[in-house]
Amino acid sequence: MMSESAHSDCGCQAHSGEPVVCFDGVSFSYGRTPVIEDADFDIYQGESVCVIGPNGGGKSTLLKLMLGLLTPDQGEIRLFGQTTKLGRARVGYVPQQIEFDPLFPVSALDVALMGRLSKKSFGFVSQADRASAYEALAKMGLADQAKQPFASLSGGQRQAVLIARALVAESELLLLDEPTAHVDVAAEERLMKSLKALGDELTVITVSHDLAFVSRSVPKVVCVNRCVHLHPTARLSEARIRELYGHEVRMVQHDHEHLDSHGGHHHHA
Numbered sequence: 001m002m003s004e005s006a007h008s009d010c011g012c013q014a015h016s017g018e019p020v021v022c023f024d025g026v027s028f029s030y031g032r033t034p035v036i037e038d039a040d041f042d043i044y045q046g047e048s049v050c051v052i053g054p055n056g057g058g059k060s061t062l063l064k065l066m067l068g069l070l071t072p073d074q075g076e077i078r079l080f081g082q083t084t085k086l087g088r089a090r091v092g093y094v095p096q097q098i099e100f101d102p103l104f105p106v107s108a109l110d111v112a113l114m115g116r117l118s119k120k121s122f123g124f125v126s127q128a129d130r131a132s133a134y135e136a137l138a139k140m141g142l143a144d145q146a147k148q149p150f151a152s153l154s155g156g157q158r159q160a161v162l163i164a165r166a167l168v169a170e171s172e173l174l175l176l177d178e179p180t181a182h183v184d185v186a187a188e189e190r191l192m193k194s195l196k197a198l199g200d201e202l203t204v205i206t207v208s209h210d211l212a213f214v215s216r217s218v219p220k221v222v223c224v225n226r227c228v229h230l231h232p233t234a235r236l237s238e239a240r241i242r243e244l245y246g247h248e249v250r251m252v253q254h255d256h257e258h259l260d261s262h263g264g265h266h267h268h269a
């Protein structure tokens with residue numbers, strides 16, 4: 001867990017209560033290749049956090065560790081103060097893509113309903129289940145698409161349906177592994193707005209490849225390139241991004257300003 005001084009170093013505010021996600025000195029390697037080294041960070045309820053880093057930097061591995069699909073070589077991961085095995089029931093995972101047979105006629109509503117079925121031992125669908133699935137779709141802006149075949153929806157809409165499924169399952173933590181190809185920035189922003197509207201109870205961790213999107217959408221970032229650092233987004237400097245991605249990447253904001261190495265704003269020349 002982070003010490004008090006670590007909190008003041010990174011500019012984080014003091015939080016009360018148990019973190020939703022706690023990485024305590026976590027290291028992981030596939031065979032002999034270290035992928036995550038000594039990761040130490042906490043994420044609290046209601047925080048929206050993006051995970052960024054270069055290809056192969058370890059972002060998916062970090063998510064798999066959080067889900068308990070991989071076990072750390074060293075250190076400990078806790079979800080809601082519990083082991084990942086116990087805490088996982090409260091987590092909704094939205095993968096980069098799921099394959100559905102386009103000829104298999106499942107509607108958006110059917111997919112959202114799966115969130116309810118996973119909580120039950122028998123596959124009976126009640127009126128209340130349907131109402132809850134429909135309500136979750138509506139919250140994600142998909143009321144009009146409820147009856148449409150899932151396979152006919154756009155990448156962004158499918159992702160929103162999968163989030164609705166997690167809401168139906170009453171997930172308290174959402175892990176979104178962002179697709180790079182299928183979702184455009186406008187769709188990503190609509191999605192983030194819908195997620196914000198769900199309120200402070202939900203904690204959302206998104207792997208994102210779009211730095212401009214990150215810079216205006218979330219207050220905190222987890223930078224992953226073997227080492228893992230949690231930063232307030234405003235302190236994410238170009239120097240830090242260069243260090244992370246290994247080449248010059250400019251974090252351009254929507255108002256065409258970029259962040260300098262002290263987190264201040266400068267207009268482009």
Ligand SMILES: Nc1ncnc2c1ncn2[C@@H]1O[C@H](COP(=O)(O)OP(=O)(O)OP(=O)(O)O)[C@@H](O)[C@H]1O
Nearest residue numbers: 030031035053054055056057058059060061062224
């Ligand atoms: N099952 C595996 N066995 C061995 N090595 C693996 C395995 N999965 C991933 N790796 C390696 O671990 C490193 C981190 O992979 P990971 O998928 O976590 O990165 P990432 O940041 O999610 O990448 P991307 O942005 O390209 O999706 C990479 O070098 C990758 O080759």
